Amino acid sequence: MSIKRILILLLAIVGTSVARAEDGKFTIAVIPDTQYYTDYRHQTEEGFPFDARELFFDQMRYIAENAESQGGDIAFATALGDVWQHASQRMTPEYAAQGYKHIQTYLTSLPQIHPDSRVLTVEMPTARRGYEMIAGKLPFSVVPGNHDYDSNWADSRWPEGQGGLPNGMLAYGGLKNWTSIFGADTPFFRKKSWYVASYNGGADSAQLFDAGGYRFLHIGFEMAPSDAVLKWAEGVIKRYPGLPTIVSTHSFLNRAGERRENPAVDFKAVNPVHNNPQDVWDKFLSQNDQIFLMLSGHQYGQAHRVDLNRFGHKVYQVLSDYQGRRQSFVTAAPARANERETIGDGWMRLMQFDLSGPKASVQVKTISTYYKSTASKLPTYSAFYKEKEKPTATDEEFIASDEFALDLDDFHARFAPARSARGDGRK
Template identity: 60%
Template sequence: MKPNHLFRAVAASFLAMAAPSAAQAPDRGFTIAVIPDTQNYLDYSHQREAGFPIDAREIFLDQMEYIARNARSAGGDIVFATSVGDVWQHGSRSMDAEHAAKGLKAIPNPVFGNYLKPEPRTLTVEMPTARAGYSILAGKLPFSVVPGNHDYDAVWSDSRWPATMKGNDPMRYGMLHYGGLDNFRSVFGSGSSFFKDKPWYVASFNGGADSAQIFEAGGYRFLHIGLEMAPEDDVIQWAQGVLKSHPGLPTIISIHDHLNIAGERKPIPAVDFDAVHKEHNSPEELWRKFIARNDQIFMVLSGHQHGQAHATDSNAFGHDVHQILADYQDRGQILPMIAPGAPKAALGDGWLRLMKFDFSGEVPTVSVSTYSTYFHSSSDRMTSYPALYKEHEKPAASDAAFGAEDRFTLTLSDFRERFAKAAVAAR
């Protein structure tokens, strides 16, 4: 599909300063692109054929085009891309058989009633758009996609937690739960053309709901492991086996839910897989059982919880693990610019994360920036950035503090000693 030229025209007039495209990377520098929750772009109801003022899918496709254009294979410096889940919006069927067999029951929900209905256009509109988007990346660079809660086949409101509709009650919206990953596997499974027989796609589990990839950059060989949301113990055992098969490699984990916007490893109360049935591991349990116990894991990337946060904690070996949340799905400033008078709608405004690793110095660093393919700008280059988003997201923060959430630098102070054996010969 061709990019929407109206988007670009409006964006160009809005910019205070445009960001340059990624340049040819030096030998010791590279970028990882992190794709936050994209479900609002793919939502069937956010397209012109459904009466929406724009085709929101074009924003998603522009994101994919940007990554492909700036991939190392195209002369840029992006060597890997990872989606942190919630690729599309809707489920397509009622409760899956596995959960029904456990005795779970669905009840009506006064808040999410329409969202809980099986939606056939997930199969005919949303999933084909996802496939088209990631086809743009195929052959350009290694990438990973993990399932978010919206990518499950079924969603329902659990009968044990009815919505109270009371103020700050954690259960005011009830408890949503999700099941089945047949839809996800049909697009991103281990047998898909995206991953089958790719040398960099080195392992998978649950048909590709969990997967592992290898890439080389900055003088090191890296391992990436993508995990399903709130994984059960068998997934953790599989991931432990992947680490055993690739000992000592600096490892990045992508998972849909890990940090909240306060930088804590806590789930959203209304979407707590572990509360619904204890076979799941909460973010804190995953930290204790797996992440903190494996010294080669140095970074965790997540989405799901609306906003931004980052935290650095010491693992069981006293080494740093950098944990980063980015999710911009609530942002909806571009629609009034394109279609004045249109009802407000959360889309995401084209924002994604670019993590630029610099291994040229004695101590490696990661410069984390937030870039919009709609505005063609990073957040720190837009003078209007706080005015656009701060009031809705973090009204108590200063403009400087708000900006620092989306532009910061991590120091990998222990990296060279920790991963000396993963260094590869210069090419």
Template identity: 75%
Template sequence: MSMKKVLLLLSAFVGASQYCAHAGEGQFTVAVIPDTQYYTDFRHQTDAGFPFDARELFFDQMRYIAANAQSAGGDIAFATALGDVWQHPSERMPAEYAAKGYKHIESFLTSLPQIHPDERVKTIEMPTARQGYELIAGKLPFSVVPGNHDYDANWADSRYVPGQKPEFPFGMLAYGGLKNWASVFGAQTPFFKDKRWYVASYKEGVDSAQIFEAGGYRFLHIGLEMAPADDVLQWAESVIKRYPGVPTIISTHDHLNPAGERRPISAVDFHAVDPSHNNPEAVWEKFLSKNDQIFLMLSAHQYGQSRRVDLNQYGHKVYQIMSDYQGRRQSFVNAAPGRSNEQETVGDGWMRLMKFDLSSPKPHIQVQTISTFFKSTASKLPTYAVFYKAAEKPKASDAEFIAADEFTLDLDDFASRFASARVKDVKKGK
């Protein structure tokens, strides 16, 4: 069956109303967009022999956000993209890193097609990313943070030879340069320049901050680069001090692994390459736990989903949520059943909706995982566990697997904790 026929059938039988509801007073949604690199990948388009243009799944996500933004009469007040916007680097190692003494060795990792440098990142993938975010530009405030795939260069660090150290069996990938990323999502690009809600940036916009109002409150969002160094954390803390008492959401590419641990992938450990980078546990100790306004931390990067809650130094909850669906591939199987043995992954259009209800007697966030490809939430797709459980949580029951993607976070102390952030009148979409 062709991709077009699949989409038409799904649209006919599963209406958008089943996974989209209008918000009431005190209710709003934050859209969370995990890794999109397999949608924008130049290898995943029909021109390259892929059975469909994967970019259309990415565009559908952006169209959904635009159509359901508060400015369009919907409930989405803010969108945050968690990095790995595109797939490929454009070079192996920038000269400044070679001058610092870094050396590249050939390895299994750098031979992978999604790792190898290719100029088509500039001619296909970056323009695709720009085109996608143009669909939501002007519709709502949003943030995009860089992931490891968004760096200009990657190389295999010569100090970590595969197999020599048991803790690094595959060696170590290193990353450098964000000129490509800044050219699309930097502070001076049309997406963010002179936007009132884009209130601060650092390192040309690699790190940034946004303000939005929803549900009767003012919110601060800070987007951080992967494994931020101390100067980045100090900058972020200075932004928080400019907005005292404002509930704060942090987005970064890597924080939790699928087991809910603050631990990086062994082959992608920025701190191991350069100790000035802070690993996730250090980010918790130095920054998240010390700033009482932070109540929510969002990340992606590691395939699967997890969550944890820890008390900060003031005794308040900090929810940490990870979601990444890049390994999902049912859209490929549907489009090319004769090629199902190929290990091509796409993402299947899955993303998160964090539906805040601050007017309820029990304030909470209802977390939904939705697919703009299947036109469904995880809990309403009968084949959800059949499609994905074996690769993501094979030991879980079907109910447990769905519960990992559809759950509720209690905000029982939100009103007292953030009373000073109340706003008298919140006009949707403003």
């Protein structure tokens, strides 16, 4: 079947339109952790049963083909980190000079954790190629996840079995690899009118996009942003007051819907200059009234919650992470089903906004470009994934955790439509 035919079928399933989105209606594509697609170990040249990178390329091709500039309704894309899998070294000199020491643990012996130079020759070029597919089609953001850092090690202060950590604690540092692909001065973002601010070389960044009659501000954070990063973001918000604002970062919610870090990957525990998810809420999200949506990945599964900021307005927080899914591998190599390989199966999120009526809303859909289906329309969805992700849920409850509506009932009261004469959406 041709790529064009596949895209037409998927459009019919998802229910999006090939025509330009109506006023008030548009979609944001949310790309969760892609590390297992780009992983050099998951390609046929390494003996894997298929090229997992093709699942990643299919996702990016789908976004490109359905961007508003191409007649579709996707106005913006945000990637939630862990774009590739491996670090390129055990510890960068700057961290060794600060007194950090590495100890061998079970986690750092795993092939997906151990540094490998093929991140430079296979994984990073694969990531670049994927984002080249959407470059020039729509504004987008990419934030770094823990796997995107230059180095990782097991912190010697947290040995296995102590402090409630059976496998110790992982530490990460350095973003030279990251900024070489996604930094502010790279072709993806340099001189782009919609890329309006950056910090730490582009590890933190801000974008503008127009959709549904509004101008939106998006801010992307590095993992566990420091107070200095939060101060930078405050400055960005002051430059664009009154714009409905979305924030993306790699780690924020866990699968239980709590603002809590994975205890084995706790940047703040390693270095207190970092802020944990609750800190980010207390210091930044709850203090800035124009922020209405927070997106994150990192922790396997899906969850969402709504909290009131200090002004009494709703902030929607959504976790999307499908990297633990592996049915594509089991289907391709049933004799190897006991191996602990996970892929992601092409799942990602579409957030379909409708701002046209008196009550704004977002329909969250979970789609797979591998299965050419949404969660609710794939008959085997619960059979494939529920036991590992939400074993106590009914099939209906499990699907409802992946396809649901957010009622933005205070959106119109909080935000004014963009004014064409001024072009900045300010009230």
